[in-house]
Structures are given as structure tokens and as C-alpha cells.
Amino acid sequence: METDKGVVLATERYGSAESWKYVSKDGVMERRRDGSEGHSGGNSVFGVFKSVFLPQGYPESVSDDYLQYQFWDTMQAFSSSLSGTLATQASLRGVGVGNQEATVAAATVTWLLKDGTGMLGRILFAWRKGSKLDSEAKKWRLFADVLNDIAMFMEILAPYFPACFTFIVCTAGIFKSIVGVAGGATRAALTVHQARRDNMADISAKDGSQETLVNLAGLLVSLILIPLVTDNPVLTLCLFFLLFLLLPQFVYSRCEPLVCYMLKLKTLRKHVIQLKGISLSFCSFCSPEDLELALKENSMPYLLGVRNGCVCVCLGPEASVSDEIRAMCQAVVLSNMLSSSNSREATGAAPKQQKGHWEMVHKSHKLMDAIFNPLLKGAEAAGWDMKRTLIDWDEWRVEWKTKSS
Incomplete structure (x- = not known):
């Protein structure tokens, strides 16, 4: 770019604070501060303060908040x-x-x-x-x-x-x-x-x-x-x-x-959820039939159960971060189902044949199959970091056998 003050050969900047341009004029290359005409000493004082007390590269190097x-x-x-x-x-x-x-x-x-x-x-x-x-x-x-x-x-x-x-x-x-x-x-x-x-x-x-x-x-x-x-x-x-x-x-x-x-x-905490990767013995898997019901329509590396109104999550060793987030979301959905069911029962509006807990678990699997991927993409689009989770999981991990294996 050619101007009356010379030809701009290159430009550079230091973060978002200052920028310079290299100008060729009469065979000599000069380095000039971009917009130096309005540059005041107050800005340099602020620059020193910023360098001493704020992280390098601020504000690009830190979060918006x-x-x-x-x-x-x-x-x-x-x-x-x-x-x-x-x-x-x-x-x-x-x-x-x-x-x-x-x-x-x-x-x-x-x-x-x-x-x-x-x-x-x-x-x-x-x-x-x-x-x-x-x-x-x-x-x-x-x-x-x-x-x-x-x-x-x-x-x-x-x-x-x-x-x-x-x-x-x-x-x-x-x-x-x-x-x-x-x-x-x-x-x-x-x-x-x-x-x-x-x-x-x-x-x-x-x-x-x-x-x-x-x-x-x-x-x-x-x-x-x-x-x-x-x-x-x-x-x-x-x-x-x-x-x-x-x-x-x-x-x-x-x-x-x-x-x-x-x-x-x-x-x-009104709806208690054990999101800790707890022991299998803590959940309602009291018999082989219970374990079979937990695996029904479940292709995920975790198991959900209900014990005394508490939603339990048992993680498999191969559960990924995405699986952990899905397990958490599904546990919340199942907890809300249980709460709604208990409310209808308390007000006399519940059906005569109350649906069992396992049927609610199966229903929650189908619901998550439909909504979880759009939910995950929406959270990522909104700026959420979905590659790690700070859910307070415990160290229990469960491996189970299916009929096919």
C-alpha cells in the first residue's frame, strides 16, 4: 500500500494493545507506531500497569468474565x-x-x-x-x-x-x-x-x-x-x-x-441422585432379573437404577466424558419422572396400575436417544467445554455380562 509518507511493507501488532507498520521511503525502511499521532503518555502508564498486574496477552488470553x-x-x-x-x-x-x-x-x-x-x-x-x-x-x-x-x-x-x-x-x-x-x-x-x-x-x-x-x-x-x-x-x-x-x-x-x-x-437436592459411579450393591440390582432389566434397551456403558426413591448411576470402565454427561442428564430426567409420579400418587391422580421404576428407566433411555445429541451440540455451540467434566464421580466401575457375550 502506497501513501504520501511511503510504501507500507508490513504491519505487526503486540496482542490487541499496540501495532506498528514498516514503511519504505526513499530506499529506507522505517518502523512507525500505527496511530501514533494520538498516542499519549497516559496509555504507556496503563501499559506498564497492565503488564505488571494482568496476564500476558490480556484480554485474549483469559476468559470473558x-x-x-x-x-x-x-x-x-x-x-x-x-x-x-x-x-x-x-x-x-x-x-x-x-x-x-x-x-x-x-x-x-x-x-x-x-x-x-x-x-x-x-x-x-x-x-x-x-x-x-x-x-x-x-x-x-x-x-x-x-x-x-x-x-x-x-x-x-x-x-x-x-x-x-x-x-x-x-x-x-x-x-x-x-x-x-x-x-x-x-x-x-x-x-x-x-x-x-x-x-x-x-x-x-x-x-x-x-x-x-x-x-x-x-x-x-x-x-x-x-x-x-x-x-x-x-x-x-x-x-x-x-x-x-x-x-x-x-x-x-x-x-x-x-x-x-x-x-x-x-x-x-430435593430429588436425590447418586452421581458417583457407585457400587452395584447400592442400587436396586438384587437379582439377575434386575440386572437384565437394567440392560434392557440400554447400549450405554452405564447402568441406572432406583433405590428408595434415589436414582443411582453405575459407570462402566469404558465410559467417556460424553457418556458421563449423558448419564448425569438421564439421571436428572429419571428423577423428575419419579417426582412427577410421586406427586400424582399423592394427589390421587395416579393411575391404578402405577408404572414400575424399570419402565421409567427404559423410557428415559429412549428419551435421551432422541434429545442428547442435539443437547450436546447446542451446549458446545454456546461455548461450553464438553471435553471434560467436574462431576463428583467416585472410583467404582462395574463390568457386566450380557446374553450375547
Whole structure:
């Protein structure tokens, strides 16, 4: 392309931020910034900030919801930093800082007990709930935020109950250790979602830089707050509740109300589904006839059964991710069938000859044959990653023999 300023030989760009062109004029090739006439120094400052605190290649290298999530996460972290300052001051006062009658040994023992119980709590929580943190990342992320605020509130109140001080701070230490496990593990799951170029390490590192910047800002504000709240418990509690109630409530009301989310989980669990790849003995396969009924009209590498109103899924060893998703969808369909059948029976509108559970299972197979492939294609077209699943499957796998084999 030829212009009055020369012939453009090539162009290049750095992500979506800046672009250059190579221009040949009078036998000399020059490199010029594209649109440099309107380029201001403010943009270069923003570029440095972006390079320091945002992943390389932003915004193309991260998910579309990255900036929104990081903004609200930063607001929450700032609020938590200030609340943590109030809690730390109360804990120090509780162990005897400023009290001439307090001994160093007693304060050290209290602090060691607090740290020790926290370590035990971390181990126990990871043992009991570690496998849930991937499949229920949002739930445990919210849980960690709320539990962290409860722990800090307990630490603020602890000095006013000297007889129970050690017990209260140890309990708060357990809660904070759970927050550390749940928050860190779910953040890793969210990082996997946000990484669009397998750049999880870069996103995690920049998230650490953002958190450090927020903590520095919180530190500066805390230097102003500490003289105000010292020996002023009313102001301390007022500031804590302001940070605990107003800001988090605003965040959750804008993004996803916590109460509504918990109610939604309760509603989803009304129809119990065992989506864990459970043992064959747990399902209703009590005889060879039951197993034969489970295999009837079923060409999938999983079995469905019903036991005490609970839908059970038994996975075969060759079940793929697509098969797992189909099994989950079919279990939900079967659960709804059972719920509808129970409702008709309760209202007296059920037919005299109630359909058996196995007939519903067979009907669900036919329904999934008709709707699952379009459902899968629609989900992929909408941007869902259908090549992996975070369903909380257990390790049971079942192999069965058919008449033909």
C-alpha cells in the first residue's frame, strides 16, 4: 500500500494493545507506531500497569468474565484485609499485649494452640471435602468468604470473654485454616476456567500480584484506622459490620445472591441422585432379573437404577466424558419422572396400575436417544467445554455380562 509518507511493507501488532507498520521511503525502511499521532503518555502508564498486574496477552488470553471476577474479588479482598486488621488487633490485645500482668509464655502457648488446631483443621477438611472442591467450586468459594468473616468476628469478640479466649481463638483458627484450603483450591479451579492459553501459572502469579497490591492498600488504610479503633470496641464492631455486611452484600447482590444460591442448591437436592459411579450393591440390582432389566434397551456403558426413591448411576470402565454427561442428564430426567409420579400418587391422580421404576428407566433411555445429541451440540455451540467434566464421580466401575457375550 502506497501513501504520501511511503510504501507500507508490513504491519505487526503486540496482542490487541499496540501495532506498528514498516514503511519504505526513499530506499529506507522505517518502523512507525500505527496511530501514533494520538498516542499519549497516559496509555504507556496503563501499559506498564497492565503488564505488571494482568496476564500476558490480556484480554485474549483469559476468559470473558476475568475482569469482572477480578474486580469483585479485589473489592472483597480489600474488605477482608481491613477486617483482618481489626481481628489481629483484638487477638493481640487478648493474648496480653499492653497488659503488664500477662506473661510471654502464656501468650506463646495460646498462639501455638491456635496454630496447631488450625493445622489439624486444614488436614481434616482436605480429607473430608477435598474431592468436592472441583465440582462445587462456586459453593465452597462463597463458603470460604463467609466463614472467614465469621472467624474474624470471633477474634474481635474473644478479648471480651477472657475465660473462653483460648477456645474461641482456636475455633477461629480452625475456621481460617478451612478458609485457606477451600479458598486456595477453588481459586485453582477458577484459574483453569480463566486460562485460555494454558497460562494458568501466569494467571495465578498475576492474581498474587493483584492481591499483594490490595493488601498494601489495605495496610495504608489500616495505619489510619488503628489509632481510631484502639480502646474503642464500639467503633471496631461498627467498622467490622460495615465491611462484613454492606460490601459483600453489594457484591453478592450484583453477581449472585448467596441466599438464593443456597436455596437453589436445596431445591436441586430435593430429588436425590447418586452421581458417583457407585457400587452395584447400592442400587436396586438384587437379582439377575434386575440386572437384565437394567440392560434392557440400554447400549450405554452405564447402568441406572432406583433405590428408595434415589436414582443411582453405575459407570462402566469404558465410559467417556460424553457418556458421563449423558448419564448425569438421564439421571436428572429419571428423577423428575419419579417426582412427577410421586406427586400424582399423592394427589390421587395416579393411575391404578402405577408404572414400575424399570419402565421409567427404559423410557428415559429412549428419551435421551432422541434429545442428547442435539443437547450436546447446542451446549458446545454456546461455548461450553464438553471435553471434560467436574462431576463428583467416585472410583467404582462395574463390568457386566450380557446374553450375547
